[in-house]
Amino acid sequence: MNLHEIDVAVIGSGPAGMAAAVRAKETGAKNVVILERAEELGGLLHQCVHNGFGLFYFHEDLTGPEYAHRFIEKTMDAGVRPMLETMALNISPDREITAVSNKNQFLKFRPESIVLAMGCRERSRGALNIPGTRPAGVFTAGTAQRFINVEGFLPGRQVVILGSGDIGMIMARRLTLEGARVEAVVEVLPYVGGLIRNEVQCLHDFDIPLFLKHTVTNIYGERRVEGVRVAEVDSRMNPIGGTERDIACDTLLLSVGLIPENELSLTAGVELDPVTGGPFVDGARQTTVPGIFAGGNVVHVHDLVDNVTWESEIAGESAARFAMGERIPAWAGIKLKAGRNIRYVVPHTISGNEDVTLYMRVREPEQNVRINVGDIAGKSELIVKPSSMLKIELTSEQLKKLGKNVTEVVIDCQKWGGK
Amino acid sequence: MPEGDHSAFGELNMKLDTEVLIIGGGILGTSVARELSRYRVDTTLVEREVDFGWGSTKASATVVCQGGDCLEFRKEYRNSRFVWDSIPLMEPLCRELDVPFKRIGSLSLIRNNNELVKYQKMKNLADKYLPDLEPHQWIDRDTLRRIEPHLTRDVIGALYDPKPAVTDPVRLSIALAENARENGTNIMLGTEVVSISRGTDSFEVQTTEGLIRTRFIVNAAGVYVDKIAAMVDADEFVVYPVKAWIGVLDKKVGDIIRHVVTARPSRPGELIFVNPTVHGNIFFGIPLQLNKRGDYSSTRRMSQAGFATIRSLVPDVSEKDIINSFAGYIMYRNYELGWHECVVAASRKIPRFINFCIGFPGVSAAPAASKEVIRLLSSEGLQTVEKESFKASGRAIPDFSEASDEEKKKLIQKDSRYGHVVCRCETVTEGEIVEAIKRGATTMDGVKYRTRAGMGRCQGGFCSPRVARILARELNVPEEQVTKKGKTSRLLLYKSKELLEGAVNEPA
Secondary structure (H helix, E strand, O other): OOHHHOOEEEEOOOHHHHHHHHHHHHHOOOOEEEEOOOOOOOHHHHHOOOEEEOOOOOOOOEEHHHHHHHHHHHHHHHOOEEEOOEEEEEEOOOOOEEEEEOOOEEEEEOOOEEEEOOOEEEOOHHHHOOOEOOOEOEEEHHHHHHHHHHHOEEOOOEEEEEOOOHHHHHHHHHHHHOOOEEEEEEEOOOOOOOOHHHHHHHHHHHOOOEEEOEEEEEEEOOOEOOEEEEEEEOOOOOEOOOOOEEEEOOEEEEOOOEEEOOHHHHHOOOOEOOOOOOEOOOOOOEOOOOOEEEOHHHOOOOOOHHHHHHHHHHHHHHHHHHHOOOOOOOOOOEEEEEOOOEEEEEOOEEOOOOOEEEEEEEOOOEEEEEEEEOOOEEEEEEEEOOOOOEEEEEOHHHHHOOOOOOOEEEEEEEEOOOO | OOOOOOOOOOOOOOEEEEEEEEEOOOHHHHHHHHHHOOEOOOEEEEOOOOOOOOOHHHHOOOEEOOOOOOOOOOOOOHHHHHHHHHHHHHHHHHHHHOOOEEEOOEEEEEOOHHHHHHHHHHHHHHHHHOOOOOOOEEEEHHHHHHHOOOOOOOOOEEEEEOOOEEEOHHHHHHHHHHHHHHOOOEEEOOOOEEEEEEOOOOEEEEEOOEEEEEEEEEEOOHHHHHHHHHHOOOOOOOOEEEEEEEEEEOHHHOOOOOOEEEEOOOOOOOOEEEEEOOOOOEEEEOOOEEOOOOOOOEOHHHHHHHHHHHHHHOOOOOHHHEEEEEEEEEEEOEOOOOEOOOEEEEOOOOOOEEEEEOOOOHHHHHHHHHHHHHHHHHHOOOOOOEOOOOOOOOOOOOOOOOOOHHHHHHHHHHOHHHHOEEEOOOOEEHHHHHHHHHOOOOOHHHHHHHHOOOOOOOOOOOOHHHHHHHHHHHHOOOHHHOEOOOOOOEOOOEEOOHHHHOOOOOOO
């Protein structure tokens, strides 16, 4: 395949990238490539050796590497060309990609369309401004996961985990199984940051102490972590004097949030939503730059891989249609607005003519609510939490009820009978 | 793992003879080493850390050539003289050693008439003392808004000084040390001075790596300068450790400020600042605080004050843009008065013993002050005969991210490892990391300060497993022996499954 004949270039080969590439090929795009900076396809799935992948997409309980393997096979069968150990450095607004690789060396090419599927990164200690010394032994949960599951090393034996995101809780269990002792999982909010299934299966089942409304206020140790200070916080998240206590440990893991990785998107002039940290996208997952599409955690952080896959398939299909000459109108359509207790809704706009799935998160946990999409659809939930993404499927029939001149639809989370 | 260059000893506790021993591998120690390497002098430099510039040097705001700020710098202080004399030396030095240097100028914000009067005085002093250097200029509010659109509107103007520049002080220290080594200086890292005893015409210096006999000592031990001096009763000065805190902003907002911007909240000495770095981040700092030395921890109060500071200067900054912060020490001669004087003197009591401590701004004063140290050594009796073989220039590790497309192509063609990006935030390639290790990086931080791998917005989350693997491979040590910053700072304490097999060795 000649670099100058590429129809769709996908950046990243995690679940998002592979799903987009496969779907682009299935939609009819001839030459589809994936640019992956690592040595193999699959992205972070390889280090997620726990199960729970594909429950909805494959109706099977797979591990991360198994899920990756299924899609690697699909990718190869579909005839997608993987460009491994290749890193995109820059994308120009007219879609010229600059990349380097130690095989193909220095590349510049301009595919017909691009799918951004770079995923996300973890918030670091520096971004959190945790006070204390700067010793070895402070890791983000995902970095520790890679060390243990891929590289074959255990960071330490006595661990405190700050934050109760999914990776943090999964690492609490993983470390326990490896023979390390998890002294505490410390969460600043009054509820856990990850999925309930992880709270139960990773913390409660292993008797790992969980401290809600607590935070780490100091790190000790000059060369290697020797301990941390933990304190309760008030409603404004300030530590409460007198509640501090020191916990001896050799390792501190951080699981305090994920940030969509959009530095490359910015080089192309793609506009980002400050709430999600990802690009503004329409129903076709087109960004604000025509011909550049996005799917998966680069758009907004998901909690289930299945949703990443589905969403990226839309991006892959749209990118293929664009590459084959179909003009997808940029940013026309109906704007979706986050209303009461809704933090964000993806996509940001919809055409109103096609079936569409809306993904959203609430701001605060609430019980007995109804999510209303304007007055055309709704869904009742017993409990909603910021950590669990909500999904509402709308049919084109339902959307017809909106009428012709509607430009905006508000999505609200209302208490039962509270209207 | 190999911690520094101990080849001079061969075996531990061997005895080494040298003519001049420099204690401290920060910007001052390495500057003296490099100056001294111009002469036929047998020189040894010892540094307690396993790399250069890990004390106060790395906690610098990276601003140099700021000596036109005559409110703090006065003619009667020798420190001012060193800073001023260094202004014309700094850029050629950085060019010679291939260290990044960028002249950006500074803006002292004027927020009321009181400040205006102070700055008028300062400008008059600068015009008087520094007639040969480019003069200050007054900037009115509208011009200020045009050249720094994100700056607070709460100002009546600014005093612009075209001279200040930014560099990379740790890279400068490394480059000075590399150049000194190339010119014959014996450098011993991971070597801490334990005690010093005086003989009739020499010193016996006991270190953690063995005994060194030397005729002259240059004490450039930074935060420990007075402790080292006290070992031979040469502590004829008092220094106070003053803690500085610096916050770092993401490169994403790296163009939000283009000059070194300073403001004086109330009392002299309470300087707050924000400045771009030579690598495209933004640094900002809060007023200094007296503190117990050696405590490099930051506190919640410091980061809160830091954020308040940056918001007061640049209201658009969001807390999300902060990617890191760090603390370090400046050794002040006279804390109470808030002014700066330095210690660059031969001990009055102990012959052939030079104390060398600048305090603030150490990096800016280093070029001229280190020449003064050579003068002091020679007046103490050191023979300084110039070497014909002295090679002045140094060459930086190729910087892939800063290279043009053509240069990138060439680098990859020459060595395919330059096509393998290891640190994605800063676009650092395997080629650069391998070169850094070849040149003496033995730790994660050593690689970081030389190449910026791990210095970006994810702070090593992605690249640290890869850098650790490359370090282990290149140094030919097990990966569990790789450290963050030498000694006991091991990154990985066990192999997977090791804790399950019963017998566990405690980490060394």
